Amino acid sequence: MELIEAIKSRKSIRGYKSTPVPKEILAEILEIATRAPSSLNTQPWEFTVLGGGVLDDLKNALEQQFLARAEPYPDFRPESLMPLTGIYRRRQVELAIELYQLLGISREDKEKRDQWMLKQLRAFDAPNVIIVSLDEAISSSPIAMFNLGAVTQTIALLAVNFGLGTCIQGALVYYPDIVRRITGIPQSKKLATGIAIGYPDWDFPANKLQSTREPLANIVTWRGI
């Protein structure tokens, strides 16, 4: 598949078929993705690939946390847990409005919103999840997180090549101790994100979403060109 086509067609997939992704394909994706660049070639990324009963256990445990109204305590505090302002808030709200419209969930419908959060914590029913982590020895470096971003996007693009969809999901590591307990990831590893991965269910309404982007004129400054 053409690179440009893969970049343009990648988008967050929030509804999946139940067919598991073959282990060889997941391994190939990760193998190629580690060609991603990293500062000083530190390659700080580590992956824990989940499927089958282990993933079911994790989905159930995360669901329990939400139902118990447990306060999220991610290793890295994401924007979703802080009050955004200005253009960032505007983009966040725009995304939420479009998504909830597609799903037919109104602002006041707390029950349906809760159900959507539960689906989110069940990795949108994806048959596989990749937990992206890094060792605590390097986890205080913002650049290490930058490197994890590079490899994560590379995984998402490679997935497109194999007819797969992904959703990078900070929400999957909202309760890191639960993830560690069920997956065996040691305490010394900090959890950056989860990636839901699987074959897209194109009939699922949320998958119709085409998120917007700021026009180039608003974000690029040209000098001497």
Ligand SMILES: Cc1cc2nc3c(=O)[nH]c(=O)nc-3n(C[C@H](O)[C@H](O)[C@H](O)COP(=O)(O)O)c2cc1C
């Ligand atoms: C670090 C990171 C964390 C994210 N966490 C979530 C999440 O928890 N739930 C979710 O539905 N989408 C999550 N997303 C997906 C973004 O909402 C999505 O990338 C953005 O709206 C742009 O849409 P697109 O991926 O379809 O182009 C996350 C993306 C990134 C990069």
